[in-house]
Amino acid sequence: MEKLKPKLFSVMKHYSKKQFVNDVISGIIVAIIALPLSIALALASGVGPKEGIFTAITAGFVISFLGGSRVQIAGPTAAFATIVAGIVAKKGMQGLVVATIMAGILLMIMGFIRMGSLINYIPATITSGFTMGIAITIFLGQIKDFLGLTFEKSPIETMEKVVEIGKSIGTFSLQAFIIGMIALAILVFWPKKLQIIPPSLVAVIVTAAMVKLMDLQVNTIGDLYTVTSELPSFHLPTATFSDIVGLFPDALTIAVLAAIESLLSCVVSDSMIGSRHRSNMELIAQGAGNIVSALFGGIPATGALARTAANVKNGGRTPIAGMVHAVTLLLIVLVMMPYAALIPMPAIAAILFIVAYNMSGW
DSSP states (O other), X not given: OXXXXXHHHHHGGGOOHHHHHHHHHHHHXXXXXXXXXXXXXXXXXXXXXXXXXXHHHHHHHHHHHXXXXXXXXXXXXXXXXXXXXXXXXHHHHHHHHHHHHHHHHHHHHHHXXXXXXXXXXXOHHHHHHHHHHHHHHHHHHXXXXXXXXXXXXXXXXXXXXXXXXXXXXXXXXXXXXXXXXXXXXXXXXSOGGGTTXXXXXXXXXXXXXXXXXXTOXXXXXXXXXXXXXXXXXXXXXXXXXXXXXXXHHHHHHHHHHHHHHHHHHHXXXXXXHTOOOOHXXXXXXXXXXXXXXXXXXXXXXXXXXXXXHXXXXXXXXXXXXXXXXXXXXXXXHHHHGGGGGGOBHHXXXXXXXHHHHHHTTO
């Protein structure tokens, strides 16, 4: 029977100085990749940029520390974007926090009763169809910012957004569109030999500089959200019994989705490094990570396949890399977070277009 023991405690028996150096370098690189993605995915989820980064810091550290995978990197992911946006719109941030804590408890229960192996029985067509649906939703949700449109209403449902795009097409901004296209071109055509510098980071730096220096009339994160160097702080939510009952379907959705996505990421990363993850321990870690994320101002988190793959490619082979990634993001928040206010919204939209394309599995 699979051991309920974090992978970190197993790999430390044969840990070397060379591997520590590789893990630290990989953790720093993955943090640089995660920064613009965490901001973009938080905005797609209907919350502010800080919530995305707080999630990557808190859940990222806890899930690496307790997880059943050697290389899993956790944080906000595209799979949650539409679900989170719907919960926030209908039940507010407080409702999301309660639902995320409940989901974390469900995930821990799933791990303790050893439901990790059930991932093997979910048909691939269901997961691919589900992720394709999310990809389309994310893509349609970013057209507004990419084209610089001004909506009269603030629709939540995807088809309502499509209708609003049609009604608002007269507010099209050429400047916003140009900035979005430049960001998209960088993301698509950035040379592979320079991939050690993440193209998403290059895209946001170049477009932010253009908007600032050329004084373009393009919405930035700072125009829409308050951005500070605030650190994650503990907050215990209050909820009545009726709140808990009403939020249970949302919590169950978050828990099942987190379980599926994190374990799929583990399976893929196992094949990359020739390892074997502990699925039940991973579910317990995902549960703990989501609880901590919610208590410290974050949103739901799960294993992120793209960031996990980047960790493997850059030499990360133990959970130390994921913990370094979280600590690096914390240091970035302390030093550089106010600069995030300069990032143009069309550049964020371009990043999410690429995320949607990659997750759709063309």
